[in-house]
Amino acid sequence: MKCFELQGPSGVEGLKLVDRPIPKPGPGQVLVRIKAATLNYRDLLTIKGGYGSRQKFPLIPVSDGAGVVETTGPDVRELAPGDRVVGSFFETWIGGEPSAAKLHGALGAAVDGVLAEYRVFPSQALVRTPDHLTDVEAAALPCAALTAWSAVLKLGGVRAGQTVLTQGSGGVSIFALQFAKMCGARVIATSSSDAKLERLKCLGADATINYRTAPDWGKKARELTGQGVDLVVEVGGVGSLNESIRATRVGGTIAFIGVLAGPPPAELRLPLMVMQQQRLQGVTVGSVEDLQAMCDAIALNGMKPVIDKTFPFSHVAEAFQHMASGAQFGKVAIAVG
Template identity: 70%
Template sequence: MKTQMKAYQLQDASGVDGMKLVDLPMPEAGPGQVLVRIKAVSLNYRDLLTVRGGYGSRQKFPLIPLSDGAGVVETIGPGVTGLKVGDRVVSSFFESWHGGEAEESKLRSALGGALDGVLCEYRVFPEHAVVKAPAHLSDAAAATLPCAALTAWSAVVKCGQVKPGDVVLTQGTGGVSLFALQFAKLAGARVIATSSSDAKIEKLKLLGADETINYKTTPEWGKLARSLSGRGVDIVVEVGGVGTLNESIRATRIGGMIGFIGVLAGQAQSEPRISLMVMQQQRLQGVTVGSIDDLKAMIAAIALHKLEPVVDRVFPFAETKDAFAYMATGAHVGKIAITIP
């Protein structure tokens, strides 16, 4: 019986160099818990911010980073009834957000932030906090679902309530944006997708984007998107933040929704067009992942439609720091995963 496990642990906010591979005591499942052998994990932009100290004094150290993992139930504790040894499962982002509306107490249970994450060989979870993985997905693909996929699902399906004939605008080729494109197409919507690269635009077309815009060559892409959609788009999946918000407002129809998710574009170059948003009765909706109930609903849809996440590259556990460096380049299309032997 193993008495120790390997884990990557952030010792401080000095960046990737502050992340060390350490030996930790082997965890054990207690009442109502399961011990999961982690087989794959995936990176989110949030993880890059975490290792760079982007969360300031709120960040706990030492910390096992990453929220998104997939693995196999190794042992079960007393009282566990819904899972058995050998079940393939994925982690949930917020361990305490079972369902219902978000509350402060629920949002304090984020893996890889407030709580230790999944960049380790084994982790104990409450039974309710893991969900069975879609059978058709590899471990690396399943590991992309807890944060990026669920954030896109919450923006497009739960909050946006997209329906056939709607027009959804996505930004770039990161994990959230590509999942949003896929979910929008499953729902029968038209998708306008933006990117800074013509090569990446070709990949967006292969995934089903109906219209594409290179925002480098068309800086006022909001006006073009509005024109392409006829009356303005119904939903914008806003991952750029305040740096792209003005163009999103410009692109959105009267009464439409901007799902505000990320901060990838940096600071705004001009004052936000809040008055235009007000006059057009647009809704600015903050989106922070989702609940465990939402995760179950999304996984059911993924399993039904045999949806395949876009995984750009898979790194071995020993090359974890290289995976972070690759994410920092922004060259990826879709998700970056790490497999754990």
């Protein structure tokens, strides 16, 4: 089979197209023919060695993929050849609370990912693809979509009538907007691009703020709501945390996910967070059970992931470069099959 292999933390230039034997599924395992993959910001960090000693080399990168069951191990009954499936980001976190053991072995870093024509998965780590989604759309679900689902519903507990603030137009942020609207919530979306803000309005954003022309966007968000938002889906990290604290109501939640906004400011407004009894909630994707619940909701509501651009398998380097540019709106995909 063809696959892309990274020999060391050398970035896009270190990705090499190589041949490996097609793996065979053992007991409790399933061989999946990968049809599509999508990129996350995490994948950019990974190919540069951003996971340190937890990374192994040579490595097949990228965590998010979807495909078709090719063959199954002798004791697998729940899946059959021809079934369309999505693989879980964490193969050993089936359900319940997270633990060190359950979070070990995330795809595309500690273990090989999906940038290959075939991959063997534990059968319990696979979820059937919602019928209305293409393989490219389904490949957007394991990390970005499930992270947004966990932030907005599982951990954020968003209800109809509440207000959610999203940051930017990457995969997690757009999924968060879609899930918030699915719940009947109001959404304030931020971006540095007026053109992207218009597209976010088309997806259902009730109000928008350009954070480049309004660097005090947290104050603006509080003014729009009168008391602050119920939930901020914080993908910027410590670099944008101060404004998220300003935007959040007394007793509200900041779902802390990303590192996109760079280093922290000289002074963090942590005392304000304490005074307002806000909750800072770390979010790390989710379990296989969470993935199933999310896919059920997506199927019931007919929701479609937003795909920015799909690259052929031979143009993987260009896909990474496009994502690194920040020009995308939604998910950057790779057609593998």
